[in-house]
Amino acid sequence: MVACLDQWRAGIVECDDTGLPDQIRDIESVSRLLHAVMLDAVAELDSRNLAAITGFCSTKRLLAGMLHLSATEAGTRVTHAAQLATRRILSGEVLPPVLPHTAAALAAGEIGLGQVRVITETMGAIPASVSGEQHEAAEAELARYARSFAPASLSKIGQHILAHLDQDGPQPREEPEPAAAAGELRLRERRDGRLGLEGFLEAEHGAAFRSLIEQFAAPRPASEGIPDPRTAPQRNADALMEVCGLARAAQGCPTTGGEPPHVSVTIGWESLRTGLGAATLDYGTHLSAAEARRWACDAKVIPVVLGGASEPLDVGRAMRTVPLSLRRALVARDRGCAFPGCDRPPGLCQAHHAQHWADGGDTSVENCVLLCETHHRHVHQTGWEILIHPHRVEFIPPAIIDPDRRPLHNPLRC
Ligand SMILES: [Zn+2]
Ligand SMILES: [Zn+2]
Structure with a gap:
């Protein structure tokens, strides 16, 4: 032995x-x-x-x-x-x-x-x-x-x-009533472009905030042997962004010029296509072209793309007319994040283009799939292939995960 x-x-x-x-x-x-x-x-x-x-x-x-x-x-x-x-x-x-x-x-x-x-x-x-x-x-x-x-x-x-x-399930829990407003939240832009948050909430508000944020901050289901690598503070930050995403999409959210709050990303066409280089956000903050490519992948994002002479091209327009009907169709088919084992609901998902529109992919039901932010990032960074069938979406793991590359679907959506 x-x-x-x-x-x-x-x-x-x-x-x-x-x-x-x-x-x-x-x-x-x-x-x-x-x-x-x-x-x-x-x-x-x-x-x-x-x-x-x-x-x-x-x-x-x-x-x-x-x-x-x-x-x-x-x-x-x-x-x-x-x-x-x-x-x-x-x-x-x-x-x-x-x-x-x-x-x-x-x-x-x-x-x-x-x-x-x-x-x-x-x-x-x-x-x-x-x-x-x-x-x-x-x-x-x-x-x-x-x-x-x-x-x-x-x-x-x-x-x-x-x-x-067990269709009856456990008894629903009652959420605490929020009390009268009191608290402070300071936003401080850091030199590296990140935003610092500092402040406090009254006890009742704190409890309401925690009960909400903790629902979103639970570790993600591991996919193919890779457990959620995020620390608890990182998961809290992601949870806050998920809650913001829901608020942005909610009825009654304040609008500017008829549009809900949004962020503009400016990037050269070549950088967007290749994923090499950098992009700029509204407040002058930079992010990598690969990251911008992921942002631009979501059909909800309206890109302002600059041509060789830094002139805006009209690429974003076509995207603009599609989203709602497309999104409804995607929700009907995927019912939430389609990644194997993920339970994120549609409200927390982005539309991912299996073939990026910058590479000629259509913004259509046949080329788009709902993914939560974590899995959206995951499929952009690793070599998962996506097969979109009329009634279900299959994911083919990269060879390092499964040498036989057997397709998986999300059993939570059955
Ligand atoms: Zn994508
Ligand atoms: Zn997911």
């Missing part, structure tokens, strides 16, 4: 850049297989009742003591063993695992511990009134999605499945 691992280690150093992700996938797969074997061993330890024989109060305590694990980690292994390992009962008869689909996926090295945790938790939350048949169908579905989704996304999918099983 050790010699075999040494050989493997040598292979890691020798392989090229395309081979390395394969190596890492293989290693993960083997460690998952080993974990499945570990769970079988823990189940066997439990069924032999070795804890009681050796004076421990539980298998969890024995396992924690044997392997110097935390009680939580040991408890998780015992729980997972009870759900995923085959069981030997007193008569000697062997029963299949409680969660057979999940057990099979783990034993094939196709899902990891994070997915196992989500599935066991989700299955544990299924109400007792649900039939055995529905129970098994839910587990099969979760195990199937677990092969393609990271734990946070899978958890959202699990909640979606639970909501369909």
Whole structure:
């Protein structure tokens, strides 16, 4: 075994850049297989009742003591063993695992511990009134999605499945009433162009603000094994921008010249096409051309494009007439961010052009898809391909994520 691992280690150093992700996938797969074997061993330890024989109060305590694990980690292994390992009962008869689909996926090295945790938790939350048949169908579905989704996304999918099983859902929470106004908010432009916010809110307003912002600041579902990398303060800032986006789109939002508040981005046509160079915002702030390209991708954005002699070209006009009907059509088809595993509603989404209009792509239902800001940025920065079909949108991951590049759709929109 050790010699075999040494050989493997040598292979890691020798392989090229395309081979390395394969190596890492293989290693993960083997460690998952080993974990499945570990769970079988823990189940066997439990069924032999070795804890009681050796004076421990539980298998969890024995396992924690044997392997110097935390009680939580040991408890998780015992729980997972009870759900995923085959069981030997007193008569000697062997029963299949409680969660057979999940057990099979783990034993094939196709899902990891994070997915196992989500599935066991989700299955544990299924109400007792649900039939055995529905129970098994839910587990099969979760195990199937677990092969393609990271734990946070899978958890959202699990909640979606639970909501369909338990239509009544939990009691709605009452929001606190905002009290009379008092507070301060100062806006300070920083030298780097960013805006500093400083101030305070009265306790009641603070509570109302937090309850709203925290709804938006929850970590995003991970996509394809990449968890939300943002810190809590970064998520708060993004949440504030999402709330601003909703306010801008809301009825009753103050307008200037008949238009809701908006930001102009000025950029040369070549820079917009190539994504190289810089663009300028209303207040003189700069942003990269790649970033401007993403902004300009949303059909709601009306670009002022400068030609070679810095003359505005009329490219923006065509965009201007489309948005509302197009957006309605996109909402009808996508019902929110279409990225696999994302649950952002339409109000928080932008229209992304699969083929950028600056490259000749149409502003049409066949070429546009709704994406939340995070996933919009994600598809612009990484190599995801988008296939737009009449009734659904598929995303093909870059090869580094999935070498087989199997298309994924968003199961939360089914
Ligand atoms: Zn885009
Ligand atoms: Zn999204």
